[in-house]
Amino acid sequence: MKNRKIITVFGLLAAMSFGASAAQLVNDQQASGLQSVGTVSLGGVAGAPADIRQQLSQKADAQGAAAYRIVEARNNDTWHVTAELYK
Template identity: 75%
Template sequence: MKTTLAVLSLLSVLSFGASAAQLVNAEQSQHLQSAGTISLGGVAGAPMDIRQQLSQKADEQGASAYRVIEARNDNTWHVTAELYK
């Protein structure tokens, strides 16, 4: 799990085209207002694919940012993220 979170954290420095919701770290999230959580489950793909899906789902919820709070990969990904406005 630590490796998974590290991979997702490293991806936070990459830009993601037209995605409005940005991946933030714990320090950055301290200055933002929490707006709930989202989860993805049973998703196949690379960490960048998961990040794109999280960003899209956060956008749909009206969030400007999200932070991954749980991630695991048991043949498919399960990821939970906190949303921020």
């Protein structure tokens, strides 16, 4: 339940942000028509959800992904987030 709330927060922040990154955060429904190309993870990172989203987007960009979907998010003083990448 807590993970769903965290993922929801990331989704809301994605809708409100206007960053210059190319990789976009997508939901399950949007990802269903995309081709998976792997995963990326962040661990031991402190910051706000918007900061984490920006770091995930940069990692996705570096691997040539057009989109990513958060599949796991935990916050125990620092964030651990895993995202699936899509072309």
